[in-house]
Amino acid sequence: MRIKGRGAERAFGPVRRAGITFLLGLLPLFFILGSLHFGRMGLSLSEVWASLFGGEVSETVRALVLRVRLPRVIAASLVGVNLAVSGAAFQGIFRNPLVESRILGVSAGAAFGAALAMVLQSGPAGIQILAFLGGLLAAGLAILLGTAFGGGILVLVLSGVLVSSFFSSLVSLVKYFADPYVQLPGITFWLMGGISTVLWHDVLPLAVASFLGVAGLFLLRWRLNLLTLSEAEAQALGLHVRRLRFLVIALGTLLTAAAVSVSGVVGWVGLIVPHAARALVGPDHLFLIPASAGLGAAVLILFDNIARTALPTEIPLDILTGLIGVPVFFALFMRQIRRGGGWK
Numbered sequence: 001m002r003i004k005g006r007g008a009e010r011a012f013g014p015v016r017r018a019g020i021t022f023l024l025g026l027l028p029l030f031f032i033l034g035s036l037h038f039g040r041m042g043l044s045l046s047e048v049w050a051s052l053f054g055g056e057v058s059e060t061v062r063a064l065v066l067r068v069r070l071p072r073v074i075a076a077s078l079v080g081v082n083l084a085v086s087g088a089a090f091q092g093i094f095r096n097p098l099v100e101s102r103i104l105g106v107s108a109g110a111a112f113g114a115a116l117a118m119v120l121q122s123g124p125a126g127i128q129i130l131a132f133l134g135g136l137l138a139a140g141l142a143i144l145l146g147t148a149f150g151g152g153i154l155v156l157v158l159s160g161v162l163v164s165s166f167f168s169s170l171v172s173l174v175k176y177f178a179d180p181y182v183q184l185p186g187i188t189f190w191l192m193g194g195i196s197t198v199l200w201h202d203v204l205p206l207a208v209a210s211f212l213g214v215a216g217l218f219l220l221r222w223r224l225n226l227l228t229l230s231e232a233e234a235q236a237l238g239l240h241v242r243r244l245r246f247l248v249i250a251l252g253t254l255l256t257a258a259a260v261s262v263s264g265v266v267g268w269v270g271l272i273v274p275h276a277a278r279a280l281v282g283p284d285h286l287f288l289i290p291a292s293a294g295l296g297a298a299v300l301i302l303f304d305n306i307a308r309t310a311l312p313t314e315i316p317l318d319i320l321t322g323l324i325g326v327p328v329f330f331a332l333f334m335r336q337i338r339r340g341g342g343w344k
Contacts, residue, residue, distance in 0.1 A: 017281045024280070024294035028077050031301040035073040036065055038305060067200075075198040075262055076304040077297035078210045080269060082259035084296025086252035087270030088277065088288055089217050093227045093248050094153050101256040101270030103157060104249065105164035109138025110260040112167045115174040115187045127190070128202065128261045135257030138163050143249060151242050156249075192316030193264040195304060202262055209258035214293060216251040221285040224248065228283065266300075266317045268325030273299055275332050 036048045043061060050057040051065035086101040094103070102108075113134025117127040142163040146156035171191070178184045217224070223244050226234045234241050256270070273296045274288070280295075281287040300317075303324070307315040 017284070017287045020280050021287045021291045021294070024277070024291045024298075027294050028297035028301060031298045031305075032073050032077065035076075035301050035305050036069050039069065039309060071200045071203050072195055072198050072304070073301055075195050075203050075206060076300045078203070078206050079195065079259040079263045079266065080273075080296035080298070080300030081214060081293045082206075082210055082255035082296075083266065083270040083300070084273035084277070084292040085214050085217060085289055086255040088274035088285070088292040089224065089248050089252045090270075091274050092224050092283075092285065092288075093245050094157060095228055096153075096157070097275065098271070099157070100268075101252065101259075102164070102267070104142040104160040104253060105138035105167055106135040106253055106256040107260050107265050107267075108164040108167035108171065110135035110257055111191055111265055112170045112174065113137075114190050114261075114264070115171050115178070118183050118186050118190070119174055119178050124197065124202075128205075131261035132257050134167070135260055136253060138167050139249070139253040139257070143246060189316065190264045191318075193266040193318035193321075194307065194314065194316050195263050196308070196314055198262060206258050206262050209254055213251045213255035213258070214289070217248065217285075218289050220244070220248060220251075221289060224285040225283075263317065266321055268321045268329070269296060269300060269303075272325050272329050272332065275329070279332065279335070 033045075033048070036052075037043055037045055041064060043065070046055075047057050047061050048065055049055065051062045052070075083101050087099075090099045090101060090103055091097055110131040111134070113130035113132070114127050116134075117123075117130040120126070122130065142156065142159040145163065146152075146159040149155050149159075171187075175184060175187055178187055223239060226237055226239050227241065227244060227248070229237075231241050260266070274292050277288055277291040277295050281291045303317060303320050307317055307320050
């Protein structure tokens with residue numbers, strides 16, 4: 001899909017877009033290195049390097065880098081990738097700049113699964129599994145409900161709102177019956193988001209889901225461009241719109257559910273990062289998907305660093321992303337208004 005207007009074509013030329021996308025892809029590497037370096041126990045870059053590549057360093061430092069900080073920063077980057085890429089895909093297929101990765105109730109379903117697992121005392125693995133399954137269940141119900149009433153874009157969005165509200169009520173019900181001293185604090189903290197407890201065994205399934213979801217959406221990049229047209233135009237070009245839309249929703253749901261099962265509820269990333277990436281590289285998903293992935297990873301690593309170092313106690317990620325995300329989104333919104341642009 002091309003950007004209309006000669007000025008826009010010059011501004012989003014393929015060489016410029018490819019260069020910016022490449023730089024955004026490298027950006028998380030610098031943030032990962034910085035995240036391994038900074039913390040409550042400051043480490044020199046030489047200590048970080050030695051820990052990563054088998055140099056001479058104390059076992060305490062090596063354990064801190066390899067067992068604590070590295071899995072956490074990789075998890076943060078993958079969560080950022082998942083939320084940003086799924087948000088970009090959903091904004092494209094729903095043709096709505098206010099849509100994000102949680103549109104189909106995935107986060108609410110995952111929250112219910114996690115809360116239920118905590119009440120059932122299922123342990124960390126059980127929490128992640130039930131959160132993941134809860135997210136998939138919520139999205140599946142939204143799709144079934146939307147399909148039953150025609151499967152249009154507006155119907156799917158409204159179905160997502162209904163399902164999200166339903167599972168949010170179930171979360172409140174679980175919290176009401178939870179032990180107020182043992183279980184309720186854990187549920188509340190999980191709902192505010194965070195990756196402070198992530199270990200290596202949490203990273204592998206997240207990485208697999210991230211690879212499958214991002215690779216699948218990238219392979220569909222040209223069809224995603226066509227989905228941003230009207231349904232009639234896309235069908236005229238030979239596209240099976242509903243089948244492709246549900247495939248994109250399935251891949252986006254996989255990404256979101258996997259992210260939320262590890263990090264808890266983290267808002268705004270799936271909304272703001274695609275906007276920022278689109279402003280930098282344009283709406284073509286050939287560039288938008290990798291740009292959103294790189295920028296999303298860098299942003300969440302940055303947020304996680306702030307969360308664990310800004311105060312003596314760790315700040316929940318959802319609080320931090322909300323405090324920073326609202327003014328950033330407002331700035332992006334005003335920038336678009338000043339340019340006289342709509343959704344392109």
